[in-house]
Amino acid sequence: MENKRKVSVLIPYKIRSGNIFVFLQKRADDAKILPGHFAFFGGKLEEGESYEQALEREIQEELGFTLKEYTFLGAYDFMTAVANVYFLEVANNFEEQIKVTEGDYGKFFSKKETLDYPMIIDGDKKVLKDLYQLLGKK
Numbered sequence: 053m054e055n056k057r058k059v060s061v062l063i064p065y066k067i068r069s070g071n072i073f074v075f076l077q078k079r080a081d082d083a084k085i086l087p088g089h090f091a092f093f094g095g096k097l098e099e100g101e102s103y104e105q106a107l108e109r110e111i112q113e114e115l116g117f118t119l120k121e122y123t124f125l126g127a128y129d130f131m132t133a134v135a136n137v138y139f140l141e142v143a144n145n146f147e148e149q150i151k152v153t154e155g156d157y158g159k160f161f162s163k164k165e166t167l168d169y170p171m172i173i174d175g176d177k178k179v180l181k182d183l184y185q186l187l188g189k190k
Contacts, residue, residue, distance in 0.1 A: 060107035061094030073160040103136040
């Protein structure tokens, strides 16, 4: 467990017509980890960083977006990483406020899409189920 990477990730989401949509990153086909999959934005803690500092730095680097407020969802122990997961409700024009600089692009997914789409790994689907349950949507 000590050899696992420590990471912080963010799930931006919006609610439209009572439905939750989460914003995920399309990872490049040549990415070292999960090539071609859709995954959360965020990354590894650097030496001396807290999970929150790493989250704020990673989101600034990957989306050009300055985080001011966000909520802790939970700590998750994955096969290769221990992740602190945070979430943030974003405006409907979120895609106009950001610039995706890592991976191919970002995309909003509905609850059904996230749970059915084969290029989202099962560990991330578990995290998303927890988010949907917390937000009280079915």
